[in-house]
Amino acid sequence: MKTKHKIEAFTLSEMVVVLILTSLVVGMAFSVLTMVQKHMNGIQDNLNKNTELHKLEQSLWLDFNRYSKISYSPFDDELVFSSELTSISYKFNTETITKDLDTFKVSLENKAFFFDGNAIQEGYLDALKLSLAKNFRNQVLFIFKKNDATQFME
Numbered sequence: 276m277k278t279k280h281k282i283e284a285f286t287l288s289e290m291v292v293v294l295i296l297t298s299l300v301v302g303m304a305f306s307v308l309t310m311v312q313k314h315m316n317g318i319q320d321n322l323n324k325n326t327e328l329h330k331l332e333q334s335l336w337l338d339f340n341r342y343s344k345i346s347y348s349p350f351d352d353e354l355v356f357s358s359e360l361t362s363i364s365y366k367f368n369t370e371t372i373t374k375d376l377d378t379f380k381v382s383l384e385n386k387a388f389f390f391d392g393n394a395i396q397e398g399y400l401d402a403l404k405l406s407l408a409k410n411f412r413n414q415v416l417f418i419f420k421k422n423d424a425t426q427f428m429e
Contacts, residue, residue, distance in 0.1 A: 324411055331372060331379040332416055335403075338363060339420045347388050349397050382408040389419075 285293075339345065342356035342363070354365040366373040370382045388395050389402040402419035 327380055328407070328411060328414065328416070331381055332418070334374060334377070334379075335365075335416070335418045338365075339418055344399065345401065345420075346399050347395075347397055347403075354403070381405075382410065384408045384413070 338356045342358045344357045346355050346357075347353070348355065352367045354367070356363045356365075363375060367383065367386065370380065372379045372381055372383075383405055385406040387404040387406075388397075388400045389404070390398070390400045401421075402417065405416040405418075407414045407416070
């Protein structure tokens with residue numbers, strides 16, 4: 276007397292359907308992962324640009340209020356801060372602004388200099404306006420200092 280026991284198992288067609296569904300789910304997961312990575316890279320890039328911009332703004336604010344004389348030379352494309360004891364300069368390049376050993380990776384669209392409310396091309400100044408390039412969302416930095424008597428003395 277032989278008894279037949281049927282072994283319960285999945286058929287080949289059922290296994291193929293499961294594999295197809297699994298590959299679809301894994302494919303969608305990888306596409307979502309790629310999209311999230313692109314967004315994270317964009318956020319990181321914006322954070323880096325904003326950090327660089329804030330470091331430049333902080334440095335300029337400190338130097339504007341630390342030094343008594345500020346002058347610009349268009350020939351050297353250089354902003355020079357000086358006092359009785361020391362001086363420091365900012366050199367403007369196409370993609371960077373260099374201050375001694377610091378380099379700010381900021382590309383400028385335009386720069387304007389002012390003294391006593393009037394736009395100037397060179398010489399002593401008390402305010403500057405930096406218009407940044409499109410990759411910095413065309414932001415504008417305006418930095419100024421209140422004039423004291425030393426600014427008007429030569």
